[in-house]
Amino acid sequence: MASESNITTESYLPEGMPLPAPMPDGLDAPFWEGTRAHTLLVQRCNACGTFQFGPEWICHKCRSSDVGWAQCSGRGKVYAFERVWHPVHKALRDKGPYLITLVELPDAGNVRMVGNLLGDPQQDVKIGDDVEVVWEDHQDVTLVQWRRPGQ
């Protein structure tokens, strides 16, 4: 999955956007360490196999506290999307529309992740479209982005 072709240092949104940082309590550190290593990890219960995202201290299905992390393929489907014309963050002012997609991951219990859909912001998007992960590297953190397969 960590082939050169799905790694970029070019950010989709302009510089100055807020970047993620792990929670001080360590709950989501494995997820962000995973993205840094270009590996998509989703929390999975070691007791009953249920996936959950975002991470939690216990499994929402069986309440076991024995929850681990599973690597998934990084292939997903557009569950919903939106084209933003009126940004609210100052870094985005006058930067034109951009696309946000909510991606469903069939090999991780259909958990969902939010990211941008790379490419033309005016492109035609349909719910159900196939997408794959792109690693957007910043100085000390890596964002999870999405593109059409093989784009």
Place this chain on the structure above:
Amino acid sequence: MTDYSIKDKVAIVGIGETRYYKAGQAPVSEFQLALEAIQKAVADAGLRIEDVDGFASYSDDRNDPTRLAGALGIPQIQFSNMHWGGGGGGMAGAVGNAAAAVVAGYAKHVVAFRALAQGQFGRFGQGHAGARVRGAAAYTAPYGLMSPAQMFAMRTQRFMHEHKISQEALCGISLASYKHAQENPRAVMYGRPFTRESYYNARWIVEPFRLFDCCQENDGAAAVVLTRADRARDLRHKPVYLMAAAQGTGYRQWVPAHNDPDYATSNFKTLAPRLYDMAGIGPKDVDVAQVYENFTGGVLMSLVEHGLCDADEAEAFCTNGNLEWPNGKLPLNTSGGNLAEAYMHGLELVLEGVRQLRGDSTCQVKDARVCLVAAGPMVSPVSNLLLRN
């Protein structure tokens, strides 16, 4: 139906509001606005300020009961309560909590209120200012998903996809509010005639929301007074009784990164059946509806989840003037609501429900007996009320 309910035991006996202003334009402080609305509601009921012994609010209202009681010289407070959750999800919940306090005997005359002066305290809908975001925001904000419009457009897009609903349904909901505001001199959008063309000529905010799918931001305050049904009959106005009140949220709603198992929902699927069950009526008994519009998409889902129309027929239901007074099948947001009267986090919708059942609305539905009030769609928790005269 359970015997343990508030049904018909409590009435709204007074309503009061300040003038409603565009955001940041109130000439006085938020606290002064709260004092004015509360005093007007108590006077409207024909009660004395000294009779008030409880306060309920929501959305972390900044005007706490201790300061209010001190400023108003209230002899004793017997109940004070804050409903959890941001936005307007707790609007009906605050009224329901006030009613519960009355039925429990904690207090006799409870005021539910909301005051907002965003000029004084900053606006809603702004982005994260910090360079780093943690927790649930870390999965959304770096991708430019920050504002309420951006959070709710995603759900709405999914709902419209699932039920093959076009922009026309959202337009129909927006038109109803703006048209009703033209009859209501209190409305901030009074005197701003509005057409289908105005709707479609407005810019996109975030697809599928255009400008007039989004609520206003306003300064002002609103309040209602609740008391026991047997006391209500001796007061100034015809009492408006609470048939039912519900609050809460469905299974794993608002877990991080839009992972709610049931995603395209207003979050009323568990509340609406409980509400009707408590009231002992069904959707067909609703004569007029006041449904919180943060965004039109939430109204669409709320109408469906309250059984007022079928999801797959929602587009036809929301168009062709069906939501418009006086000839529509179900007049909706008859004061103009959050979109066009004022964004008092929805409490103005409770006041309008009371007006409809007193026969005082500027878009009075003939022989209105039952009004639905729904609060805060697509958030968690949400809340709702059924009122009757």
